Amino acid sequence: MLVNKAEFRYSSARLSARKDASLKLDRRNFLKFSISATGPFVLGLVPISKLGPGLLKGFRAPQSNGDRKAILYDSAKCIGCRLCEVACRNWNELPEEEEPEPAEELSAAKWNAIKTTELETDGVKVKFFSKLQCMHCTEASCVSVCPTGAASHYSEFVEIDQDWCIGCAYCLAACPFTVPHTEPPKGTARKCTLCSDRVPQGLLPACVEICPTAALTFGDRAELITGAKARVDELVAGGQSEACLYGETELGGLGVMQVLQKPPSFYGIPEAPRQATNNVFIQWAGGIATAIALAAIPFMWIFKRGRQIEEKEQYKVEGGTK
Amino acid sequence: MITWNVPIWVYLWMAGMAGGAYFAAFLAERFTGGTNEKLLRLATYIGIPLVAIVVILLIIDLGMPLHFWHLLVGFEPLSPMSLGTWILTIWACVAVAMIVLWFVENSFSARMTRILKMGRNLLSMVALVFSVLIMAYTGVLLASSNQPLWSGTFLLPSLFVVSATSTGVAIVVAASLIANMLNRGGPAWMKSITNKLFGSSDWTISNRMIGHLAEADVILIFIEIAVLIGYSVWLSVSAMEGTSEALSLLTTGSLALPFWLGVALLALLLPLGLEIAVHGKEIKTRAVWLTIMASSACVILGGLVLRAVIVIGGQM
Numbered sequence: 001m002l003v004n005k006a007e008f009r010y011s012s013a014r015l016s017a018r019k020d021a022s023l024k025l026d027r028r029n030f031l032k033f034s035i036s037a038t039g040p041f042v043l044g045l046v047p048i049s050k051l052g053p054g055l056l057k058g059f060r061a062p063q064s065n066g067d068r069k070a071i072l073y074d075s076a077k078c079i080g081c082r083l084c085e086v087a088c089r090n091w092n093e094l095p096e097e098e099e100p101e102p103a104e105e106l107s108a109a110k111w112n113a114i115k116t117t118e119l120e121t122d123g124v125k126v127k128f129f130s131k132l133q134c135m136h137c138t139e140a141s142c143v144s145v146c147p148t149g150a151a152s153h154y155s156e157f158v159e160i161d162q163d164w165c166i167g168c169a170y171c172l173a174a175c176p177f178t179v180p181h182t183e184p185p186k187g188t189a190r191k192c193t194l195c196s197d198r199v200p201q202g203l204l205p206a207c208v209e210i211c212p213t214a215a216l217t218f219g220d221r222a223e224l225i226t227g228a229k230a231r232v233d234e235l236v237a238g239g240q241s242e243a244c245l246y247g248e249t250e251l252g253g254l255g256v257m258q259v260l261q262k263p264p265s266f267y268g269i270p271e272a273p274r275q276a277t278n279n280v281f282i283q284w285a286g287g288i289a290t291a292i293a294l295a296a297i298p299f300m301w302i303f304k305r306g307r308q309i310e311e312k313e314q315y316k317v318e319g320g321t322k
Numbered sequence: 323m324i325t326w327n328v329p330i331w332v333y334l335w336m337a338g339m340a341g342g343a344y345f346a347a348f349l350a351e352r353f354t355g356g357t358n359e360k361l362l363r364l365a366t367y368i369g370i371p372l373v374a375i376v377v378i379l380l381i382i383d384l385g386m387p388l389h390f391w392h393l394l395v396g397f398e399p400l401s402p403m404s405l406g407t408w409i410l411t412i413w414a415c416v417a418v419a420m421i422v423l424w425f426v427e428n429s430f431s432a433r434m435t436r437i438l439k440m441g442r443n444l445l446s447m448v449a450l451v452f453s454v455l456i457m458a459y460t461g462v463l464l465a466s467s468n469q470p471l472w473s474g475t476f477l478l479p480s481l482f483v484v485s486a487t488s489t490g491v492a493i494v495v496a497a498s499l500i501a502n503m504l505n506r507g508g509p510a511w512m513k514s515i516t517n518k519l520f521g522s523s524d525w526t527i528s529n530r531m532i533g534h535l536a537e538a539d540v541i542l543i544f545i546e547i548a549v550l551i552g553y554s555v556w557l558s559v560s561a562m563e564g565t566s567e568a569l570s571l572l573t574t575g576s577l578a579l580p581f582w583l584g585v586a587l588l589a590l591l592l593p594l595g596l597e598i599a600v601h602g603k604e605i606k607t608r609a610v611w612l613t614i615m616a617s618s619a620c621v622i623l624g625g626l627v628l629r630a631v632i633v634i635g636g637q638m
Binding site: 141144145146147148149150164165166167168169170172173174175176182183186187188189270271273274276277279280282283284286287288289290291292294295296297298299300301302303304307 | 467472
């Protein structure tokens with residue numbers, strides 16, 4: 001049953017769940033942490049009490065896929081009732097939608113949406129559903145581009161710390177699924193938290209709990225994958241030859257996987273999503289190399305040559321006087 | 323939805339121009355044997371206010387402007403925005419330190435002056451490295467995303483670096499022409515200010531130097547045309563979804579007018595024509611002066627249109 005959120009929003013259980021997630025420390029992360037954490041303090045810029053999540057991101061490696069929990073969405077079982085949207089809105093205290101028809105897209109105030117894609121064959125329209133929400137990627141673009149560390153992995157959750165987010169909107173441009181949104185006109189970036197304030201309490205994510213057809217399930221990721229593969233085989237055997245599982249390996253493994261009846265591109269889901277920063281070193285190298293090898297050429301050519309000409313002229317003048 | 327708009331493209335344009343002006347002035351000075359320190363000083367005077375405006379633009383465009391300090395208490399090496407914040411901050415601090423040294427270095431004993439000059443020399447090289455990083459950053463920021471126009475090729479940082487150098491040269495040329503004019507023909511108080519700023523009473527940026535810089539910009543424009551063509555071709559053949567649609571948005575779509583008029587004509591072809599028209603002529607007549615000034619203005623404004631088209635196009 002839905003539990004009133006305010007009751008344990010600040011409960012100690014929730015906070016300790018976060019702390020546990022924060023203490024994954026290996027040598028590389030420790031080094032990264034030491035460098036990023038000590039600098040400003042050495043400079044005396046920051047009182048210790050202001051220690052924010054930005055300084056702790058190095059600690060929080062994503063939880064390995066082996067012992068991770070996940071959501072599985074079965075599009076063939078979904079009836080498009082949108083109760084998951086209602087449950088999400090209620091739990092997260094998001095405002096009611098104003099449009100007469102529910103918008104089939106995400107916004108700062110809508111973290112979970114069922115998308116309908118229609119296909120017309122022989123004059124008959126068939127509806128296919130897919131679920132829009134944060135996929136809680138292992139290789140999360142929002143986490144890698146976030147300049148403050150507000151977007152971060154907390155065990156299986158990818159969360160944007162609302163107290164630390166500066167609203168730069170970089171994650172909006174980086175996310176391959178266009179999930180985070182800022183509140184218009186201004187505000188922090190907001191998105192699904194995978195109910196990180198329910199799961200540590202032993203509750204199911206709100207959308208999963210309310211789903212009347214068991215199209216949504218939550219549990220150990222490895223077990224869900226086994227079940228999902230069997231389900232895909234079942235759909236294929238039943239004549240839906242294009243059925244597939246999305247999210248098993250994409251972006252290092254997603255925390256929200258989908259059994260789809262059609263190929264991902266049919267629903268507008270990227271077939272080969274990539275992490276926004278996966279080429280960042282090549283991009284930096286390209287820019288720097290261009291400055292050194294291309295932009296510097298005209299200066300070398302014109303000014304060095306100009307100087308040589310000047311020197312020659314000077315030599316001639318001096319030679320003439322001697 | 324266009325989330326990054328006017329402040330962001332103005333920001334990328336100004337930051338690139340500040341970096342480009344310093345980069346160009348440093349190289350021009352070094353390759354002529356360090357005899358034109360005035361030029362480096364001028365570029366620093368241009369760069370610092372530009373970077374200051376850039377920082378203000380970045381802050382006011384944030385969803386939570388009062389939280390901007392969160393950027394300065396962390397360091398996220400993968401995030402170009404975090405790195406960029408530090409790069410801009412460090413460049414500005416080094417540039418301010420150089421200016422302070424310029425003003426005070428001669429008021430000490432000969433030995434101390436020599437040491438301070440060596441220190442400033444060292445700082446000027448640090449600032450060179452960071453000016454390159456600033457120019458690259460403006461491209462890498464956009465390239466680390468999932469927008470086809472920004473991340474579909476590896477050439478966006480290159481395009482922005484060449485454009486930043488070109489606009490940097492243009493603003494140094496324009497500022498030199500104006501500074502020279504004020505120093506020669508301006509009112510007495512103006513002359514005394516410029517003399518103070520440049521630390522001597524008989525300073526001038528030689529017309530030969532300005533001419534060479536304008537020449538350098540011609541070559542830079544040719545390089546920029548080549549990089550822009552490379553970028554477009556790469557977009558059209560890229561395997562990434564949506565890149566050719568993104569390209570056609572610029573060439574034939576809703577951004578075609580600003581692209582062809584603002585980028586192709588204003589930033590590239592028009593200044594090229596103007597510079598070639600006065601090639602080899604000394605800056606003695608008003609006509610030549612005005613032509614070089616006009617060409618610089620075209621390059622600078624064209625650089626702004628390029629940033630606008632790319633930033634908006636990436637989000638459409």
